[in-house]
Amino acid sequence: MSPSTKRPRQPRMLLEVRREQVLDAALRLLNRHGYAALTMEAVSKEVDLAKPRVYAAYPGLAPLLVALHEREEERALTTLAGAMPTFETTAEFDDILIRAMTNLLTAVAENPTSWQLLLLPANDAPPQVRDRFETGRRFALAQLTALLEWGRDRRPGLADLDLELTAISLLAMGEQAGRMVLSEPDRFTPERYRHFARALLSSMVPLPK
Template identity: 70%
Template sequence: MKPAAKRTRQPRMLLEVRREQVLDGALRLLNRGGYAAVTMEAVSREVELAKPRVYAAYPGVEPLLLALLERERDRALATLTVAMPTFDAGAKFDDILVAAATNLLQAVEANPDSWRPLLIPPNDAPQQVRDNFEAGRQFALAQLRALLEWGRDQRPGLADIDLDLMAISLLAVGEQGARMVLNQPEEFTAQRFANFTRSLLDQLPPHT
């Protein structure tokens, strides 16, 4: 009788790769059931890793959630940074505003699981989630305010408008648009909002 063949052990996953896998699984659980659904056992089942390997990546659910929140915050800020095109002497205000809105909403379309906890946080979301969201809002608000200030020379109507309130209004519209993309992706698309923004700008007084 031949001896049983030894099972080939799979190579161990690099720790950083495993951590990303664990965070991705935790994010899926969060979107399905809120923060209470994220436990070490649930993550182990979700990513099909033995619990000791999940614990090797993160020693407990609190540091796991902290790492997840930090990752999603950094991703959101990075997206906001690249969403706004550079406005310089050769750029046009209308083109930049349309591109910024389109870039952001396309990012939401491409990665809804990352944006949902920020834009539509579960009821049991910790304060840090709200703090991270507010930090992102303030960053986006500063970008919009700078764009409006720069665009005054191209859009004469902006000279008589309270730019602070205008930036806040644009941000509110953008946030609501992103939520609509998340909740009704087939009806409200980034391209639909881009077309609307362009049409709206075309109704404003002509450029100087």
């Protein structure tokens, strides 16, 4: 490489900032090309950092992937926890369920890169990666189950349902909604789902007047 074509000298940055940049670059590569294309060299090019600096952030691909999956799992759990409104005494079951769904789908629409890794994982994702995000699914299922139990005596018809199967079905519907928001964001918007959910709940078991 001639002196005129050398990589320009990069400014120093805090290690934690560099690590976040490296993780963001790895996430973009995974979503675009899958795990087979993910190498430390590819990450170096994506983030526009010399390889020694990438290795200074993460000493190899395995620890980089562990850090990436831990970060995205933590973000997902934080989002799921924040999406569920408080079960206030005066609150309506329908309002809480619809607000929780809308909050979550809005988060998906606003952060598609992160949620694509969770909801639309690459076909070559290793089994341990897919298993890791089961933590998020179990957490979401627990949230939905708690909501259904809270609403059992407040929403006509809930007491007659198998709440476990209802929670599992709602989770599956929510995951599919998230995938559609990611795949066709202009067509399937959180607002469209909000109107749909409200109409569906009203038509299935009307609230008492």
